[in-house]
Amino acid sequence: MSDLTLCLIDRPTAPPGESVSIVDADPLQATVLATDFGVNRGDGIFEVAGCVDGRVHALDAHLRRFARSASMLDLPKPNSDAYAEAVRRAIAPLCAQRPGQEVLVKFVLTRGQEMGGTGGPAGWAIAYPCPDFAHDRSGIDVVTLDRGVRSDIMRTTPWLLGGAKTLSYAANKAALREAKRRGADDVLFVSTDGHALEGPSSSLIARINGVLVTPHPDEGVLAGTTQADVFAYAEEVGFRTETRPVLTDELAAADALWLTSSGRLCAPVKSLDGRPMAVDAALTAEWNDHLLARS
């Protein structure tokens, strides 16, 4: 049995209430046309959510962000009900095989076909076993890399699609390769005007003078679903939180840093550009336990 399960959505942007077929497909067989805008132009959007025992973490938040990304790309609105059903169907067999274990599910919408190809937008959900992130959750070495843009791109240059989760991730992948070349595990992007932004596939949380801080989505960073759930939980247990510009100069003085994402959850930063950072293992474990228990 394959470790992947794939569900195709036949009309992923059908208006709410219209009937949409969701079809199981073999992930080892091709399902995307060579004319699809997704593969030709990285022109589409995606989300990745974590799951345990059939519970999809923060699915509504992922669906809302998916719809927001669609809007930023002038794509038709994805049918949230159909995506929710496809997600649940895709994860069911994997979660059943792996009680208590983490499973990831990715869902995608493309713009449709170009070059005269026929057929509309493609949509699917694909579930796969979560990689072992034990190393990352104990601490990662991070390098800062210039993203090459200012922190005000959402206002000045919205066509750069800052803050949208698009399929155009080639530069994010290139940045990760640069980090590996520098002997690090991951990247923290910084703006040309000295703001800490986010990782290639993660949000930044900094604890500065005991306050949890994350960069504001207005600065062209993705609004993190995991970061949001950490902040909600942390506030409940008494932390102060702030969503505001974070200057790179503040990072050296931070008590602790984390990169957060749906698959890896909270990964504490154990060094930044080679300078050791304190890791709060107990707090990290508390947050990750909370995140894994989400319904």
Next chain:
Amino acid sequence: MSDLTLCLIDRPTAPPGESVSIVDADPLQATVLATDFGVNRGDGIFEVAGCVDGRVHALDAHLRRFARSASMLDLPKPNSDAYAEAVRRAIAPLCAQRPGQEVLVKFVLTRGQEMGGTGGPAGWAIAYPCPDFAHDRSGIDVVTLDRGVRSDIMRTTPWLLGGAKTLSYAANKAALREAKRRGADDVLFVSTDGHALEGPSSSLIARINGVLVTPHPDEGVLAGTTQADVFAYAEEVGFRTETRPVLTDELAAADALWLTSSGRLCAPVKSLDGRPMAVDAALTAEWNDHLLARS
């Protein structure tokens, strides 16, 4: 009969000399896996070349640039012989159907599979009828849009992949939608430090005091195959040419501007940001006739 022809390359990065199968495929049937890095991350490269009567314009230049893009993305080297054969096979039926008419061929290489999917990089060539570019070749309205980056990104931030022809074109497509919203046909990207760069899928040629000028590839622009062939031809007939930084301030004083690309060839700019520009229709036609006659 479909207007598209598709040839799949089974081992697109096989070392030179190894045997590679090229298989005809139905472009209306899916050929890309849902796990492919191309569709998931825009993580791959492409080229588009024009053809008439089985002659592929500048194929060697496209194959060289394809290999350069692969190197910039740390991809294995594409097998140029296999791509050349796939291109010729893909265009043959369309060119035979359309004597004397323009056909385009796109070829693609992806990084392979993620999420535990099996199978290597995907490679193919797809041929399709050239859209009618008569309007564009008579003159286009262009707006300048900030690309949000400096002109020195190749040196400072190579992980942005400036100058590589990647599948991550979502922002380029968004910029074109912004141009349409502004009532224009196309975009000229400018850097934050005031350099004219390129279009979302074209190179800039400016005639300034009678000299043909194009921005230097060191500034994070794609080295244009069509622009190069225009310059080679123009030099033969007595033009001086320069490849150097072009300041946006110089554009207002330019005698004429063109955006050049493999499909549309030379499109003269008839207005820039709403200011009318002189169109040299005779010179444009001479260049396009030359480009169409290339072997």
